[in-house]
Amino acid sequence: MRTAINTAICSIAMLGSSVVSGAALAADVNIYTSRQPDLIQPVLDAFTKETGLSTATIFIDKGLEERIKAEGANSPADLIMTVDIGRLDAAKQAGVVQPVTSDVLENNIPQRFRDGDEEWFALTSxxxxxxxxxxxxxxxxxxxxxxxxxxxxxxxxxxxxxxxxxxxxxxxxxxxxxxxxxxxxxxxxxxxxxxxxxxxxxxxxxxxxxxxxxxxxxxxxxxxxxxxxxxxxxxxxxxxxxxxxxxxxxxxxxHVNISGVSLASNAPHKDNAIKLMEFLSSDEAQKIYAELNYEYPVEPGIETSELVQSFGExxxxxxxxxxxxxxxxxxxxxxxxxxxxxxxxx
CATH class of the missing domain: 3.40.190.10 (Periplasmic binding protein-like II)
Known part of the structure; x- marks a missing residue:
């Protein structure tokens, strides 16, 4: 499996996706992330390859919620991608995300890995x-x-x-x-x-x-x-x-923790952003994202990499x-x- 996934990752061209620092974002889906961009880039490229929609990311290690609040209604952020339940909950408590109603997300992500108000969704654990x-x-x-x-x-x-x-x-x-x-x-x-x-x-x-x-x-x-x-x-x-x-x-x-995603409260490309959220919960994305980061898919039934399996059940x-x-x-x-x-x- 590992060889197949690595081959898939390597074969995905850098299609329509960029990392932006400080400047305004102008892609089809704009992402604020506390994860290093290279940890999420292959799965974003797979999304672009499948949908034709471009993505752009800004890496924000600290102060993500404060930045979105300061930008207000003019924030270009469509999605927040981060790690740890604490950071996801902090974004929720800060009021910088909004709920998402999606049958795809509900079917792909078990309830314990979703916010009760549907304001954040786990991607990996x-x-x-x-x-x-x-x-x-x-x-x-x-x-x-x-x-x-x-x-x-x-x-x-x-x-x-x-x-x-x-x-x-x-x-x-x-x-x-x-x-x-x-x-x-x-x-x-x-x-x-x-x-x-x-x-x-x-x-x-x-x-x-x-x-x-x-x-x-x-x-x-x-x-x-x-x-x-x-x-x-x-x-x-x-x-x-x-x-x-x-x-x-x-x-x-x-005990497990998560990486996850939320829809920004003033997402200018809301429909496109939800498409990306749904893609991130798919079999293909779960395999790429979890394999790349040595994590566990949250969608049931997806096999982990051989290295992760070596940690034990x-x-x-x-x-x-x-x-x-x-x-x-x-x-x-x-x-x-x-x-x-x-x-x-x-």
């Missing part, structure tokens, strides 16, 4: 998993709860507790176990840290490779990116030093992502309350 040293960790199963067990004291590495990926996981823990249990859990994680939280998910794999810690929290797709990184081949060594363990809640399921949590979004503020408060980013304190 990624699991928040444990990176474990192949040399120093001899288990192949673990629960999220177990990560706070003192047996891991001085052996855990993570990025900041306030990072959106960790906030979403803590929010899911609140949804499953309640605020008090989540506070105790985060404090337990803090005291198991080998160092103060720092860096990104790749840095946690690097720390395991260097022997600074034995386990870490990270997203699955980073393992794929490290394992195939030709520009920085040392990352292949980091990936080879770790194994992926799918941690679970009490229900035996693993993912049984995604059925908790609604909109419920996770409701607990994000409390999750952030808990991180500060226990001074998680201050590092171990016992």
């Amino acid at each position: 990624r699991a928040r998993v444990v990176y474990a040293s192949r040399e120093r960790v001899d288990i192949d199963a673990i629960s999220y709860k177990d990560l706070a067990d003192p047996k891991w004291k001085g052996r855990l590495c993570t990025r900041s507790g306030q990072h959106q990926y960790n906030i979403a996981l803590i929010a899911a823990y609140i949804a499953h176990h309640g605020e008090d249990a989540a506070r105790e859990w985060v404090a337990g994680l803090r005291d198991n840290l080998a160092r103060r939280p720092e860096g990104g998910d790749r840095d946690q794999a690097k720390a395991i490779y260097a022997g600074e810690c034995d386990i870490a929290l990270g997203n699955t797709y980073y393992v794929g990116k490290m394992a195939t990184d030709e520009k920085e081949p040392e990352q292949k060594e980091w990936a080879a030093a770790i194994k992926v363990i799918m941690p679970t809640f009490d229900n035996g399921l693993t 993912l049984k995604p949590d059925t908790l609604g992502l909109d419920e996770i979004a409701r607990h994000r503020a409390k999750a952030s408060e808990i991180v500060d309350e226990v001074n998680y980013d201050g590092g171990p304190q016992s």
